[in-house]
Amino acid sequence: LVRAERSALAHPREWDRGEGPRPRGGLLSVVVPVFNEEDVLLATHERLTGVLDALPLSWEILYVDDGSQDASPQLLDRLADADPRVRVLHFSRNFGHQLAITAGVDAAHGDAVVVIDADLQDPPEVIPELVAKWREGYDVVFARRAMRVGETWFKRATAAAFYRVLNRLTEVEIPVDVGDFRLMDRRVCDVLRALPEHHRFVRGLVAWMGFRQAEVEYIRQPRLAGESKYPLRRMMRLAMDAVTSFSTLPLRWPLYAGAVAVVLGFAAIAAFAALTAVHGDVLDLLGLALSALLVCTGAVLAAVGLLGLYLGTVLDEVRGRPLYLVDRAVGPGGEASPRE
Numbered sequence: 001l002v003r004a005e006r007s008a009l010a011h012p013r014e015w016d017r018g019e020g021p022r023p024r025g026g027l028l029s030v031v032v033p034v035f036n037e038e039d040v041l042l043a044t045h046e047r048l049t050g051v052l053d054a055l056p057l058s059w060e061i062l063y064v065d066d067g068s069q070d071a072s073p074q075l076l077d078r079l080a081d082a083d084p085r086v087r088v089l090h091f092s093r094n095f096g097h098q099l100a101i102t103a104g105v106d107a108a109h110g111d112a113v114v115v116i117d118a119d120l121q122d123p124p125e126v127i128p129e130l131v132a133k134w135r136e137g138y139d140v141v142f143a144r145r146a147m148r149v150g151e152t153w154f155k156r157a158t159a160a161a162f163y164r165v166l167n168r169l170t171e172v173e174i175p176v177d178v179g180d181f182r183l184m185d186r187r188v189c190d191v192l193r194a195l196p197e198h199h200r201f202v203r204g205l206v207a208w209m210g211f212r213q214a215e216v217e218y219i220r221q222p223r224l225a226g227e228s229k230y231p232l233r234r235m236m237r238l239a240m241d242a243v244t245s246f247s248t249l250p251l252r253w254p255l256y257a258g259a260v261a262v263v264l265g266f267a268a269i270a271a272f273a274a275l276t277a278v279h280g281d282v283l284d285l286l287g288l289a290l291s292a293l294l295v296c297t298g299a300v301l302a303a304v305g306l307l308g309l310y311l312g313t314v315l316d317e318v319r320g321r322p323l324y325l326v327d328r329a330v331g332p333g334g335e336a337s338p339r340e
């Protein structure tokens, strides 16, 4: 169903309207992905509602239970029973953090949506700052981790390396040290909803979107209880999704490497030919053969890279991202003229 909805919306023309910013107020949705968080849920809920009640907005909290195996689902149902502003989506199994966020944003009704982890590593007290920036007119307000407390050096080192490598590879600037803790305006959510791709690296998609983006700094707290649901294996998969959905550069590497090998091989052959011309005799048959081999393997490598070049364009087409997004259109008609 969600897929059908996505593809129905996934027509590039859908984004051409450039309606411009809407009034900043009304309902705030808070999306919380939950996977086996029974130890922290009640504390999280209490702190979250405390912060939200102090805001001059109405709010809803949307918990997405990502196939939890512990008591989280029952706890969430109780929270929803006790407060009509709380909604819960239970996944049929564990689909992963990024899809839990996606489902939450899809189901949110708010004029703005905040995504926050369930383990209190992202302090809810930052939410008013996010909202304040939103009211200033920013469409995306992301929370940058100025400092991480209580995470292993390994996690910190891998995260730091990951963000830096990613930015080397990608064309869109994906902000460093920013997780999924952020506020998004309704129109950003609508674009996100309509992006049809399956391998979703949400923070990359949001960066790709543009619009007015601002950041707020915060100190990443240690997990309240329980342990990280992102073991190395999952982090690797996230990193892979991030790279493959935002860069086709690795696909072209063989082309460059192959081209270099071919040039080097030919240069070596030329050198041997020159030597032969001078000495009148082939001095180094083995070297000549190896140079010829270098030319051949280089050619094969380059051919693979050439295929990668085409595969990259196929990927771009298949992902079906809109060609462009209009922020505002000024002047008669108030709309960008559609390209035909």
Ligand code: UDP
Residues within 6 Å of the ligand: 032, 033, 034, 035, 036, 037, 066, 094, 095, 096, 097, 100, 116, 117, 118, 119, 121, 227, 228, 229, 230
């Ligand atoms: N999470 C999820 N599905 C998963 C893994 C994690 O919904 O498969 C949730 C988790 O409950 C938490 C958030 O995503 O609210 C971040 O996960 P975690 O704290 O384990 O990651 P870390 O902070 O260690 O990167």
Ligand code: MG
Residues within 6 Å of the ligand: 117, 119, 121, 223, 228
């Ligand atoms: Mg965490």
